[in-house]
Amino acid sequence: MTNQTILVTGGTGFVGIHTILQLLQKGYHVNTTLRSLSKKDSILNALKEAGIDDFTALAFFEADLTSDTGWEEAVAGVDYVLHVASPFPAQDPRDENELIIPARDGALRVLKAAQKAGVKRVVLTSSFAAIGYSRNPKDHLFTEEDWTDATAAIPPYIKSKTVAEKAAWEYIETEGGNLELTVINPVGIFGPVLGGISSASLDIAVSGILNGVIRESPNFTMGVVDVRDVAAIHLTAMTHPEAGGERFIATSDGVMSFYDVAELFKKERPEWAEKIADMQPTPNEFYIEMTNHKAKTVLGWQPRSKEAALLASVDSLPRN
Ligand code: NAP
DSSP: OOSOEEEEEOTTSHHHHHHHHHHHHTTOEEEEEESOGGGHHHHHHHHHHTTOOOOTTEEEEEOOTTOSTTHHHHHTTOSEEEEOOOOOOSSOOSSTHHHHHHHHHHHHHHHHHHHHTTOSEEEEEOOGGGTSSSSOOTTOEEOTTOOOOTTSSOOHHHHHHHHHHHHHHHHHHHHOTTOEEEEEEEOEEESOOBTTBOOHHHIIIIIHHHTTOOOSOOSOOBOEEEHHHHHHHHHHHHHOTTOTTOEEEEOOSSOBOHHHHHHHHHHHOGGGGGGOOOOOOOOGGGOOEEOOHHHHHHHOOOOOOHHHHHHHHHHHSOOO
16 A cells, blocks of 8 residues: 555546556545546446445545536645546537547546645546648658647547647746646557446547448547556556656557458457458558657656457457
């Protein structure tokens, strides 16, 4: 047991629950925020499924990204904050501000509360969305130096993550004082569903393919990362001396199209093959590639393979 307390925002989410689990397993005290305390049981059930039976080190706080209420209490006495919460819907809202406002204002609320409480460092879960959606991907390897242009006409979720991360860096630069910020930019996050807590990416790219709802491979490739490795990089980034002020792309080696995912599932999990559509491969010119070199070399992060991440998702889903 360490004496340190970590705040994880968005404990009800796919990344949130795995992050809480790893922190508890490492002996940290954990505060977590939920929009409603009525969702507490989903967190407890997921942690029980993962073998946790002592919850004395876990405390729940009600707080919404769109309101000031509750953040001061959640962050009191906390050493580090992992700000994971942000709206991630399966479908775009009609008004982009439904995502942008909670993402941006929520990040600023968390940073301000953390600074006031004397927190050492906030690790913000951004996304590859804030990196890879403006530059032509042809012959380009995306790195942490790249930024999506938030002023361009881009989908609401991508804009919300870009605007929120930019606002967070600006806050740290202008008003941050001694507070440090580290940003994690994950690609598509897969890996095991715990206690039924899934996310939009998994519902679309794993369940959608397995159930035959996705019938064509869109013209892009995606990076893939396991949620356990995303949780692990947050924990490392929290205390690593060289992580302050840095952003890190979190991806396994290589990229995949939906066609590649469908073929992987058919080959490795033939018991699911019946409903999986026969798709056409994605043309080479649409390959989007990114590198995990910085996370590996600076943080010593060693992610699982993309295939292991996707198959772990499949193996955690109930078969109907
Ligand atoms: P998720 O399961 O949908 O989790 C999102 C979390 O944010 C939930 O706990 C949700 O709470 C919370 N949240 C949303 N709006 C909120 C609000 N207004 N106030 C307070 N909490 C709010 O998705 P996830 O995959 O775990 O995503 C976690 C983080 O990773 C997000 O920042 C996301 O942008 C980022 N990310 C995800 C992926 C991916 O492929 N999954 C890839 C890159 C980055 P409720 O349960 O109450 O809705």
